[in-house]
Amino acid sequence: MLVHWDGDANGASLAADQAAFEQMASLVSRHIFIGSGRRTNSGTDKIAATNQRNAWLSSRFGPRYLDPHPTLQGLSTGSPEDSAAITAGLIPPSCLQADGTHLTLAAMNAVAAAILQRLDALGF
Numbered sequence: 521m522l523v524h525w526d527g528d529a530n531g532a533s534l535a536a537d538q539a540a541f542e543q544m545a546s547l548v549s550r551h552i553f554i555g556s557g558r559r560t561n562s563g564t565d566k567i568a569a570t571n572q573r574n575a576w577l578s579s580r581f582g583p584r585y586l587d588p589h590p591t592l593q594g595l596s597t598g599s600p601e602d603s604a605a606i607t608a609g610l611i612p613p614s615c616l617q618a619d620g621t622h623l624t625l626a627a628m629n630a631v632a633a634a635i636l637q638r639l640d641a642l643g644f
Contacts, residue, residue, distance in 0.1 A: 530566075534569070534572055538576060545584075551581075553585050555574040555585065555588055586634060588631045589610075592630065595627060
């Protein structure tokens with residue numbers, strides 16, 4: 521079984537990313553891909569690339585794709601910063617470490633639980 525979670529859409533191009541995901545999927549019959557995160561410290565180009573990549577993953581792999589944003593947005597503290605991020609479709613800042621890039625332990629654990637739920641639903 522393969523669980524792949526690449527936190528950033530930082531590939532050379534969407535086509536290169538698609539080829540890499542297709543290759544990974546061809547290696548094992550049981551796999552799940554976790555979407556990349558959209559953060560407030562990402563520029564508009566990176567957010568657009570993340571949206572494009574995640575949309576393709578969702579359309580290509582269906583239930584074998586998991587968008588981490590709903591889980592992370594569910595952890596919001598309700599602060600104005602978190603609310604603004606959620607409105608923009610981003611990860612709430614309260615889910616991020618001080619560097620504004622890496623998830624907190626609680627956020628990682630929440631996504632891990634969502635992954636396990638999805639794996640169970642897929643019968644893995």
